Structure formats: C-alpha cells, structure tokens
Amino acid sequence: MKILEALSDQQNACQKLQLKIEKLNLRQLQLSAFLAKRHARTPAWWTLRIKKICREKAIAERLSRRLEASQTSYQLEEKRFQKASTALNTEQQRYAPLKQKYTDVLFASLETDMEAPDIQRTAFGHDQALNEARSLLTVRALELH
Structure with missing residues (x-):
C-alpha cells in the first residue's frame, strides 16, 4: 500500500507542476501584452517628448527583463515536469500489476x-x-x- 500511496503522491506532484507551468505560461502572455502596450504608448522621436520617451523605454526594458526571467523559470519548470512525468510513467508501468490488484484503493x-x-x-x-x-x-x- 505504501507503494501505491507513493505513486499517488507522485501523481499529485506532477499535477501541481503542471498547474505551475500553466500559471507561468499565463504570466508570460500577460507580460508580453503589457510590453506590447508599452511599445505602442511610446511616442515617436520627432515629437520631442524626451521625458516620456525615456520613461516608456525604461518601463519596457524592465518588463522585458521580467519576461526573460519568466521564460527561464517556465523552461526550468517544464524540464522538472518532464522528469517527474517520465519517472511517474516508469513507476506506474513497474507497479501496474499491484494497481490492478488493488483497483478500489x-x-x-x-x-x-x-x-x-x-x-x-x-x-x-x-x-x-x-x-x-x-x-x-x-x-x-x-x-x-
């Protein structure tokens, strides 16, 4: 039964990682949208609104840094999920007879x-x-x- 409980715990961990990946993906999309809005709000250089141009560029630069950080954490969590899911699949195949024996647990x-x-x-x-x-x-x- 401990083995089946460990399999269940692994499955729950994979589900948590999958939810975390979905949240990170949503965050990336939000940051991309914010960045696109900031680029659209930046006035053209010939308007000579230097203060607003510099401010918008600084905000866009910080948003792009956040987006890069979000992308790296997304890739890291995706690799963790891949490792966890392959480990879960191998364990499920290994203990398939035990799961079939105790299907109602x-x-x-x-x-x-x-x-x-x-x-x-x-x-x-x-x-x-x-x-x-x-x-x-x-x-x-x-x-x-």
Missing part, C-alpha cells in the same frame, strides 16, 4: 472532495474489504457499549 488527491459522502465512508489506503471490516468492527464496538 483510494488515496487523497488535489481533486478529492473531503465532504463527499463516498469519501466519508472510506478510509484512504484501504480497499473495499478492509473498509467493510473496519465498519463492522465499529458497529460491533458500539453494540458493546
């Missing part, structure tokens, strides 16, 4: 709704037979008191 994930009635009736890491035995034991213990 439930582990917590990012999408698990703890308030759902089905989740409330089961325990994480237990299969159906163990859950039934646990509930029967609880009923018998309550009958004793």
Whole structure:
C-alpha cells in the first residue's frame, strides 16, 4: 500500500507542476501584452517628448527583463515536469500489476472532495474489504457499549 500511496503522491506532484507551468505560461502572455502596450504608448522621436520617451523605454526594458526571467523559470519548470512525468510513467508501468490488484484503493488527491459522502465512508489506503471490516468492527464496538 505504501507503494501505491507513493505513486499517488507522485501523481499529485506532477499535477501541481503542471498547474505551475500553466500559471507561468499565463504570466508570460500577460507580460508580453503589457510590453506590447508599452511599445505602442511610446511616442515617436520627432515629437520631442524626451521625458516620456525615456520613461516608456525604461518601463519596457524592465518588463522585458521580467519576461526573460519568466521564460527561464517556465523552461526550468517544464524540464522538472518532464522528469517527474517520465519517472511517474516508469513507476506506474513497474507497479501496474499491484494497481490492478488493488483497483478500489483510494488515496487523497488535489481533486478529492473531503465532504463527499463516498469519501466519508472510506478510509484512504484501504480497499473495499478492509473498509467493510473496519465498519463492522465499529458497529460491533458500539453494540458493546
């Protein structure tokens, strides 16, 4: 069961990395849009609005630096995700017979709704037979008191 729980944890980590990559991609798009707006707002040189030109160029330069930093962090997180997903795939293939044997074992994930009635009736890491035995034991213990 520890192996299946470790697989579930790896899967949750991959999902978190994927969400982080999506956020970084969204941030890159936002920075690109801000940068394009700044370039569009920069007046032409012949208007002789030197102060505004310099200010807009400085802001655009800082935005381009942020965009470069965002792109490098995106690439780094993408590489981490690729490594984690390949490791997860190899582990899933390695322990496929174990997963097939215990198909009804439930582990917590990012999408698990703890308030759902089905989740409330089961325990994480237990299969159906163990859950039934646990509930029967609880009923018998309550009958004793």
